[in-house]
Amino acid sequence: MVVCRHFSLCSSRAPITLEFPTLSESPSADIEKPKIPFKIRRAHFDDLAGIQLLLKPFVEQRKLLRRMQAEILLLMSNGYVAEAIDPNGEAKIVGFAAVEIYSRKLGEIQSLAVADTHQGNGIGSALVKACVERAREKGIMEVMAISASEGFLRQLGFDYSLPEQKRALFYQLHSRDEIFKDERPE
Numbered sequence: 001m002v003v004c005r006h007f008s009l010c011s012s013r014a015p016i017t018l019e020f021p022t023l024s025e026s027p028s029a030d031i032e033k034p035k036i037p038f039k040i041r042r043a044h045f046d047d048l049a050g051i052q053l054l055l056k057p058f059v060e061q062r063k064l065l066r067r068m069q070a071e072i073l074l075l076m077s078n079g080y081v082a083e084a085i086d087p088n089g090e091a092k093i094v095g096f097a098a099v100e101i102y103s104r105k106l107g108e109i110q111s112l113a114v115a116d117t118h119q120g121n122g123i124g125s126a127l128v129k130a131c132v133e134r135a136r137e138k139g140i141m142e143v144m145a146i147s148a149s150e151g152f153l154r155q156l157g158f159d160y161s162l163p164e165q166k167r168a169l170f171y172q173l174h175s176r177d178e179i180f181k182d183e184r185p186e
């Protein structure tokens with residue numbers, strides 16, 4: 001079930017620098033809301049369970065599409081995780097996003113999620129920037145995103161490709177279940 005509003009947004013051409021906050025770099029304003037250190041890195045196979053665990057509550061809240069395991073694995077090939085240290089001193093996946101490459105002309109930001117406990121620390125922005133950079137490296141012309149969080153994407157340089165054409169329309173040919181009928185649900 002798609003819950004996000006269908007906005008088709010394209011990334012700006014301006015180069016994007018990835019900046020990840022650390023405790024030592026936190027400005028004084030952070031006294032009110034401490035920044036949580038995190039690291040963004042490419043997703044690898046061992047991250048599958050952690051990514052599924054991260055996405056689960058958002059799927060249950062119908063903020064994200066339910067994905068089959070095979071879909072998540074495909075996304076992970078151009079995906080990034082955010083890691084933070086948990087109270088036991090272990091690295092834990094607290095964010096994920098991927099760019100699905102459709103063609104030289106178009107990629108799409110998919111399965112963007114940051115754990116509730118870690119939102120508001122710049123992790124979502126860093127994940128989107130990593131995906132945009134990945135697409136840029138691969139020579140992709142544009143990256144789109146479909147999201148209810150329009151303001152979030154706009155402050156990252158996404159905008160409507162045509163001001164007068166504000167919505168992307170979709171024609172579904174097969175259901176997700178048909179396409180992935182032989183796959184195990186996440």
Ligand SMILES: CC(C)(COP(=O)(O)OP(=O)(O)OC[C@H]1O[C@@H](n2cnc3c(N)ncnc32)[C@H](O)[C@@H]1OP(=O)(O)O)[C@@H](O)C(=O)NCCC(=O)NCCS
Nearest residue numbers: 004112113114119120121122123124125146147149151152
């Ligand atoms: C959307 C989401 C990924 C943002 O992650 P985050 O780590 O909290 O984002 P950031 O900390 O990088 O936020 C950057 C800025 O965007 C703003 N922002 C965050 N979520 C926003 C939203 N839903 N709408 C508008 N602005 C938003 C923040 O306030 C922040 O602004 P500031 O720099 O002026 O303080 C996160 O809220 C999330 O996982 N939501 C649930 C899953 C979801 O909706 N995914 C997208 C589905 S299409």
